[in-house]
Amino acid sequence: MGGISVLLALLVVSIAFMGGCTSQSSTGEPSPPVPPITPVTPGYIQIYDHKLGYGFEYPENWEMEIPEVIDGEDTESVVMFTKPGTPTTLIVTVKLSNLTSLEEVKGEIKEGLNKLGMPILEEREIVVNGREGYEVIYKPIAAVKIRQVIFIANGKSYMLVCSTAELLYDEYEETFDHVINSFVIE
Secondary structure, eight states: OHHHHHHHHHHHHHHHHTSOOOSSOTTSSOOOOOOOOSOSSTTEEEEEETTTTEEEEEETTSEEEOOOOOSOSOEEEEEEEEOTTSSOEEEEEEEEOOOOSHHHHHHHHHHHHHHTTOOEEEEEEEEETTEEEEEEEEOSSTTEEEEEEEEEETTEEEEEEEEEEGGGHHHHHHHHHHHHHTOEEO
16 A cells, blocks of 8 residues: 555645645644535535534545654644545644635645646636635646635634545546535635
8 A cells, every 4th residue: 555655645635735734723622523424415424623624525435544744833624534445634723824715725835836847737716606716726746636725714724635646546536526626714
């Protein structure tokens, strides 16, 4: 399962683009999301973090974990979902942010990817449930494809990072679409 370790390392780097990382909220207490509830869309489970004011749906057959992330004080929440038996992951991160516009987000993401030599395959502005966001698809290494979406609201950045082997990307693209399109911020 060395591929999953590589993906997790790359995703941690991706999270670092938006600032430092920690497993605790600004109050010093862990802030795990509310436990999963009944599926809203068949095959999905809705999760909602009342403290941070966001929620989304994820596939009911994916495993959820809260990874230990270090080096920083601005991360309020990190939740990771994996499709068992595959290198497919979804990481949702909420961080305090001084970014105020999509242009700033674009600049920061592009600069970070450029410094790491990661080619951008696609990028666009999106609107999900009334929130404007920035979406970028890139390849951190030859065999991996990542789709990253960032929303800025309430002094925070809300980042979804969908990742899998490039050969599996088309198979999971509809799942990534569903998760992203279900994302809600109060």
